[in-house]
Amino acid sequence: MYDLAIIGGGPAALSGAVYAGRKRLDTVLIAKEIGGQLLLTSGIENYLGFESITGAELADKFANQMAQYDIDEIIGEKVVELFKQDYFFKIRTEGDQWSEARAVILASGKRSRTLNVPGERELTGRGVAYCATCDAPLFAGRKVAVIGGGNSAFEAVIDLLPIATEIFLIDIAPHWFADQILIDRIEESPKVKSFQLHRVVEILGERRVSEIVIEPIEGGEIKQFNVQGVFVEIGLVPNSEFVEGLVKMNQYQEIIVDCHARTNVPGLFAAGDVTDVPEKQVIISAGEGAKAALSAYRYLIRQKGQV
Amino acid sequence: MAIFSEHEREHVMETLGELERNVKLIFFTQDFECESCRQSHELLKELADLSDKLSLKVYDFKEDKEIVEKYRIDKIPALAVEGEKDYGIRYFGTPAGYEFAALLENILDVSRGTVELSEETTEELQEIDSLIHIQVFVTPTCPYCPRAVRTAHKLAQANDWIQADMVSATEFPHLANKYDVFSVPKVIINEGIEFEGALPERHFVQHILMAASSRT
The missing domain is CATH 3.40.30.10 (Glutaredoxin)
Structure with missing residues (x-):
């Protein structure tokens, strides 16, 4: 049995692992991939110590630092179940690997939110995309739709501008939430056609996306456009399903933690984007991960006398 | 113009310092090179210069029919990474961007002659x-x-x-x-x-x- 299991592979998890390693806790890190959302970030200019670095490079540096310590890793596996049994936790991954630990840090981060409209799931990977950085180059000479009004939607449009022939930018809000510097960059382009206060009704296509259907949110004429790609950039949802019913969450399904990174379950800590800590930033997640590891260490020391 | 910056060159050299056995980069292009063939060729030339254990052999897609057939090359730019034998490892297109790191690790594996698998x-x-x-x-x-x-x-x-x-x-x-x-x-x-x-x-x-x- 491990002292500590850390679930996740982003900045909070890796920072937690470094701190746990330094305390010589017998630790396992379980993650779908090392890097988390860092892998989807092209440039980072606000992480202290690095004036400008790509997300992937920073992830590499974090992973290399973690490798200085003796941490077991289960990589490529998503955690699907976690429960407390007596004084310890049991954790099961998608591939049915079980781990046991006296304390756990939940640092499973967030993932792309889906539209939940007909056609979306069936056409994912057939034109419906959630990684603009990855998939934008595949839409050269094609018409596409980008859904959303925040920074990630505008960054997707900017990635697509030199590639796609026409871009429909669709959002339900009355105004953009993106930084003005990004808005300025695309509003001058004749390729971009914006539809604010519109929702996606359906995505159509047989083997691949062929059309998108949208409607004004306050009713009115339905519009249908020929597109070959739909980039969904409408924010993120926490990866917290596997602890539903076990820990307290807020209305956004974020895990509620106190200022010591403790959840309401003794021995269960949480850090990073999966928690209700405001401001989702690499530097904040890294700090929270460190804090969670130190809190877990203190918990384990106290618990030792009782077991 | 050099593809690697001084810093990148140092980093790659350090990685290639771990090479055990010789590794051959077998590259297929043609006399009048396509844009991405030229880029790949430049990249591989610079890479091969960074270690004595790494060599680059260039073949012409049109002229060297026998070799092209032997390595089952049907498009260019193409690269085979060969160690003690041809393992069937191919890259079609430039191994640049995120793929470059994968190529480096691949070269190390081939040099060791073994891979880590469960x-x-x-x-x-x-x-x-x-x-x-x-x-x-x-x-x-x-x-x-x-x-x-x-x-x-x-x-x-x-x-x-x-x-x-x-x-x-x-x-x-x-x-x-x-x-x-x-x-x-x-x-x-x-x-x-x-x-x-x-x-x-x-x-x-x-x-x-x-x-x-x-x-x-």
């Missing part, structure tokens, strides 16, 4: 007794793609029946179109089996076994 995978691979052709479609800006490429190349190195190709979706748009590549990484095994995403090694192997059993 015991289950090693055991399951022994069941394969017919040709398996894996194509992994990538874009240079895809952070998940190198993992799929690495897994495919490791499997190729571990089993003589397997050939694994990295295929640049942007450099070969007709193939991306043929295989409906709208999301990367996309993996095609023996034309019939396909999946998207960088699956864990064990799941990747299951798809290969499916392809192997559907052939017999």
Whole structure:
């Protein structure tokens, strides 16, 4: 049995692992991939110590630092179940690997939110995309739709501008939430056609996306456009399903933690984007991960006398 | 103009310092080079200069028919990474962007002559007794793609029946179109089996076994 299991592979998890390693806790890190959302970030200019670095490079540096310590890793596996049994936790991954630990840090981060409209799931990977950085180059000479009004939607449009022939930018809000510097960059382009206060009704296509259907949110004429790609950039949802019913969450399904990174379950800590800590930033997640590891260490020391 | 910055050159040299046995980069281009052939060629020339254990051999896609056939090259730019033998490791298109790191790791594996795979995978691979052709479609800006490429190349190195190709979706748009590549990484095994995403090694192997059993 491990002292500590850390679930996740982003900045909070890796920072937690470094701190746990330094305390010589017998630790396992379980993650779908090392890097988390860092892998989807092209440039980072606000992480202290690095004036400008790509997300992937920073992830590499974090992973290399973690490798200085003796941490077991289960990589490529998503955690699907976690429960407390007596004084310890049991954790099961998608591939049915079980781990046991006296304390756990939940640092499973967030993932792309889906539209939940007909056609979306069936056409994912057939034109419906959630990684603009990855998939934008595949839409050269094609018409596409980008859904959303925040920074990630505008960054997707900017990635697509030199590639796609026409871009429909669709959002339900009355105004953009993106930084003005990004808005300025695309509003001058004749390729971009914006539809604010519109929702996606359906995505159509047989083997691949062929059309998108949208409607004004306050009713009115339905519009249908020929597109070959739909980039969904409408924010993120926490990866917290596997602890539903076990820990307290807020209305956004974020895990509620106190200022010591403790959840309401003794021995269960949480850090990073999966928690209700405001401001989702690499530097904040890294700090929270460190804090969670130190809190877990203190918990384990106290618990030792009782077991 | 140099492709690597001074800093990158140092980093790559340090990595290549771990090379054990000699590794051959066998590159296919043509006399009048296409833009991406020229870029690949430059990249590989600079790379090969950074270690005595790394050599670059260049063949002409049109002229050197026998070698082209031997290495099963049907498009350029193409690269085979060869160690003690030809493991069936291929790159079609420039191994740049995120793929460059995968190429470096691949070169180290080939130099060692062994790859790290789980015991289950090693055991399951022994069941394969017919040709398996894996194509992994990538874009240079895809952070998940190198993992799929690495897994495919490791499997190729571990089993003589397997050939694994990295295929640049942007450099070969007709193939991306043929295989409906709208999301990367996309993996095609023996034309019939396909999946998207960088699956864990064990799941990747299951798809290969499916392809192997559907052939017999």
